[in-house]
Amino acid sequence: MIRVLVCDDQALIRTGFATIIDAQPDLEVAGECADGLAAVADARRLEPDVVVMDVRMPGIDGIEATRRLAGAEVDRPIKVLVVTTFNIDEYVYRALRAGASGFLLKDAPPAHLLHGIRTVAAGAALLAPEVTRQLIGRYATRIRAAGPVPGAVPLTARELEVLRLIATGLSNAEIAATLAISHETVKTYVSRILTKLGLRDRVQAVVYAYRRGLVA
Incomplete structure (x- = not known):
């Protein structure tokens, strides 16, 4: 079973994601939370295989929560799939820089969410089709600039x-x-x-x- 922690400050979205995930024979919801600090605490306590993380949340945002859970400086990184309403290059860039393994938009079909969770759990990276090639080009430019x-x-x-x-x-x-x-x-x-x-x-x-x- 792939254990998933769902983190989103909107109860309706949280419940929707959890319902979709729990309906799958190979997935189960390990927990739910509504803010970035709770996401970090719950992920460290529950040790899920994947965290489905919103970006805009109270306390600390999903980007900072991702950095604390999946960043290069973390001894035991946890895989994070960032799911957001906002198709903004800066969010995607910051999420990947923080250590996220994938990025999806909330308006994607449920099948994309499930595929994303399975893909990230398997150790592969996933980006929404809308941003994949474009993002790599822009992200690469920033990396090159650093030398x-x-x-x-x-x-x-x-x-x-x-x-x-x-x-x-x-x-x-x-x-x-x-x-x-x-x-x-x-x-x-x-x-x-x-x-x-x-x-x-x-x-x-x-x-x-x-x-x-x-x-x-």
């Missing part, structure tokens, strides 16, 4: 090739087609890359690639 991080990259030539394709926003299927290899082989490469680099998911892999100057 590359020096140091050797402990990957083989093929793994570097796969990492560069991940950083351009390609899915596993697209990478497989580009390199003329099987989908399963791509999954193996991705898993190996994340393990070698100590990364949580594909979002962190994208950030790593741009920070290391591996993508033009």
